[in-house]
Amino acid sequence: MSAYLNRAVSMVAGNTGMASSSSSFDTNSISENRSFANDKSPLQIFVKAKKRINDIYDEINEYVIETFHFVNDLPHDIDIVDKAEKELFESYIFKVSAIREVLHRDHMKVAFFGRTSNGKSSVINAMLKDKILPSGIGHTTNCFCQVEGVDGEDAYLVKEGSDEKLNVVNIKQLANALCQEKLSESSLVRIFWPRERCHLLRDDVVFVDSPGVDVSANLDDWIDNHCLDADVFVLVLNAESTMTLAEKSFFHTVSKKLSKPNVFVLNNRWDAAADEMEFQDSVRTQHLERCLDFLSKELKVCSEKEAAERVFFVSAKETLNARIFESKGQPPHLGAITDGFQTRYFEFLDFERKFEECISKSAVKTKFEQHSSRGRNIGNDMHLMLENIYDRSNVMKKEKGGVKKKLTDRIQSTESNLMQITREMKQKIHNMVEEVEKKVSTALNEEIWRLGVLVDEFSMPFHSEPLVLNIYKKELNAHVEAGLGSNLRARLSIALATNIESAQCEMTDRMHSLISSETIITQNKQILTRSQPFEMLYSLNCQNLCSDFQENLDFKFSWGITSMINRFTGKMKTNGKQSLTVIHRQGNAVNYTSFFFVIYFLELFSLD
Numbered sequence: 112m113s114a115y116l117n118r119a120v121s122m123v124a125g126n127t128g129m130a131s132s133s134s135s136f137d138t139n140s141i142s143e144n145r146s147f148a149n150d151k152s153p154l155q156i157f158v159k160a161k162k163r164i165n166d167i168y169d170e171i172n173e174y175v176i177e178t179f180h181f182v183n184d185l186p187h188d189i190d191i192v193d194k195a196e197k198e199l200f201e202s203y204i205f206k207v208s209a210i211r212e213v214l215h216r217d218h219m220k221v222a223f224f225g226r227t228s229n230g231k232s233s234v235i236n237a238m239l240k241d242k243i244l245p246s247g248i249g250h251t252t253n254c255f256c257q258v259e260g261v262d263g264e265d266a267y268l269v270k271e272g273s274d275e276k277l278n279v280v281n282i283k284q285l286a287n288a289l290c291q292e293k294l295s296e297s298s299l300v301r302i303f304w305p306r307e308r309c310h311l312l313r314d315d316v317v318f319v320d321s322p323g324v325d326v327s328a329n330l331d332d333w334i335d336n337h338c339l340d341a342d343v344f345v346l347v348l349n350a351e352s353t354m355t356l357a358e359k360s361f362f363h364t365v366s367k368k369l370s371k372p373n374v375f376v377l378n379n380r381w382d383a384a385a386d387e388m389e390f391q392d393s394v395r396t397q398h399l400e401r402c403l404d405f406l407s408k409e410l411k412v413c414s415e416k417e418a419a420e421r422v423f424f425v426s427a428k429e430t431l432n433a434r435i436f437e438s439k440g441q442p443p444h445l446g447a448i449t450d451g452f453q454t455r456y457f458e459f460l461d462f463e464r465k466f467e468e469c470i471s472k473s474a475v476k477t478k479f480e481q482h483s484s485r486g487r488n489i490g491n492d493m494h495l496m497l498e499n500i501y502d503r504s505n506v507m508k509k510e511k512g513g514v515k516k517k518l519t520d521r522i523q524s525t526e527s528n529l530m531q532i533t534r535e536m537k538q539k540i541h542n543m544v545e546e547v548e549k550k551v552s553t554a555l556n557e558e559i560w561r562l563g564v565l566v567d568e569f570s571m572p573f574h575s576e577p578l579v580l581n582i583y584k585k586e587l588n589a590h591v592e593a594g595l596g597s598n599l600r601a602r603l604s605i606a607l608a609t610n611i612e613s614a615q616c617e618m619t620d621r622m623h624s625l626i627s628s629e630t631i632i633t634q635n636k637q638i639l640t641r642s643q644p645f646e647m648l649y650s651l652n653c654q655n656l657c658s659d660f661q662e663n664l665d666f667k668f669s670w671g672i673t674s675m676i677n678r679f680t681g682k683m684k685t686n687g688k689q690s691l692t693v694i695h696r697q698g699n700a701v702n703y704t705s706f707f708f709v710i711y712f713l714e715l716f717s718l719d
């Protein structure tokens with residue numbers, strides 16, 4: 112009672128209280144309240160929270176998608192993230208998108224219950240400031256009607272199980288549409304009303320009107336289908352009578368299914384009490400006490416103090432009338448039915464403000480608390496997973512760093528060893544070349560000394576005829592070339608081949624020591640195929656060597672005998688332009704030729 116008095120005093124301060132006449136109606140206070148309803152409405156708590164949580168979820172969505180793509184795009188050969196983890200990251204994308212969808216649809220829901228004709232539809236219409244739902248004497252609401260805001264100018268309704276949008280131009284049409292259909296009591300008709308016509312719809316409040324609780328035994332179904340997501344319940348009572356068992360038992364069931372539902376009680380038709388002014392206070396006290404007891408002691412949904420802020424005495428019909436006049440630019444008190452309109456009207460405004468505060472806070476809590484904790488959990492889970500991945504990649508980085516260092520060190524040591532081996536091998540090759548040169552030179556020298564034998568073996572008959580002589584020379588050259596070649600091959604090939612093979616083996620062994628055994632196995636085949644048998648080729652081409660030789664069958668040699676002896680003994684350097692001494696000798700031409708060859712070859716292959 113005291114709460115009521117405080118409320119009444121605060122609302123009508125400066126006026127004559129409940130008995131004030133409709134003519135002294137304070138229009139300034141009303142417009143103040145109206146602007147409050149629009150701009151500073153407690154519903155903004157929900158509206159802002161919804162915007163904020165949607166923004167947060169947009170960010171979470173970006174984060175989740177970006178993370179998934181990052182994880183998914185990691186090279187497959189890098190074993191940091193396994194398949195299960197990738198799938199988990201992907202699952203967060205679906206989770207977040209599902210939550211975002213729910214969030215976009217989230218609204219504040221208020222459901223109205225009470226006996227038939229108590230004025231449920233009238234209360235909703237008064238709150239929406241328009242005759243949206245049909246109301247009248249008798250059972251007018253035959254199913255659940257949900258009024259929700261929609262963008263645009265056109266109102267329409269959608270029946271349960273259908274996507275068809277039925278145009279609704281006016282209330283009569285809506286009433287007809289609802290009556291024509293044989294709808295079950297617990298079915299739902301959704302009425303979409305332009306949200307700009309009412310701030311409650313604009314701010315995402317959804318109203319649910321119900322058939323009278325006295326006309327159905329299916330209360331459980333009603334609760335399951337229409338009440339579980341409701342943020343606020345309004346019990347609309349008829350102030351002309353007392354609360355019935357049906358009304359009480361419905362809310363008992365609600366409070367069993369939902370933990371501490373927010374229940375407001377409207378003692379509607381309070382205008383009727385004005386007809387019996389002398390009993391008004393006592394009736395009010397009686398109703399109030401019963402309602403407070405019902406909320407705090409029977410349902411136990413709130414304390415007695417809180418309950419005092421949830422019980423109101425209003426006239427929905429009057430409020431609706433006032434608002435309709437107001438919307439036409441006329442004074443609201445024209446809608447008054449009886450005396451005390453201003454008090455009842457303010458009490459209705461007070462109900463609306465408390466209702467808005469309650470529904471806004473409750474919806475933020477019930478709708479967004481869960482989503483925000485889910486968002487936090489998703490963020491935390493992903494953070495944890497990414498940290499694990501980060502730790503793993505750090506370990507891997509360390510390992511790879513170690514391997515890289517080992518390899519770099521190995522490359523450096525291999526490079527320096529390779530340079531060392533290359534140097535040594537170059538030296539070895541150089542030595543071998545020198546040795547080969549020496550051996551070839553020695554062998555060639557010896558063979559040249561033995562040229563006489565080769566020439567002696569040449570048995571072609573000699574003739575001084577120039578033509579025959581040319582053929583003779585050619586054959587002799589070929590004979591010497593073949594003989595010298597085969598002699599050199601016999602003397603040098605094996606020794607040189609052995610030498611080269613051992614050098615090759617040494618080189619291969621030393622190269623093997625530089626590379627790992629596995630690499631050797633894979634490379635061995637190639638190395639083997641590359642090692643061809645060593646073969647020596649002696650290309651003497653006597654024909655060319657002797658091309659500048661002009662025989663003189665008169666045997667007029669220009670070298671002196673001493674210098675020739677010096678030449679044979681190697682004491683004398685030759686430049687191919689020695690003075691010649693003439694020797695005259697008749698006899699065996701073969702011997703002369705032989706002699707000549709020896710001298711000539713000695714001059715050619717002189718190693719000086």
Ligand SMILES: Nc1nc2c(ncn2[C@@H]2O[C@H](COP(=O)(O)OP(=O)(O)OP(=O)(O)O)[C@@H](O)[C@H]2O)c(=O)[nH]1
Binds near residue numbers: 228234
């Ligand atoms: N005097 C007076 N009449 C009211 C008030 N509220 C509603 N009525 C009238 O009561 C009748 C029933 O109102 P409704 O709003 O249809 O009641 P309801 O609870 O929705 O009824 P159902 O839809 O049948 O369950 C209508 O004729 C209204 O004009 C009020 O505050 N004062």
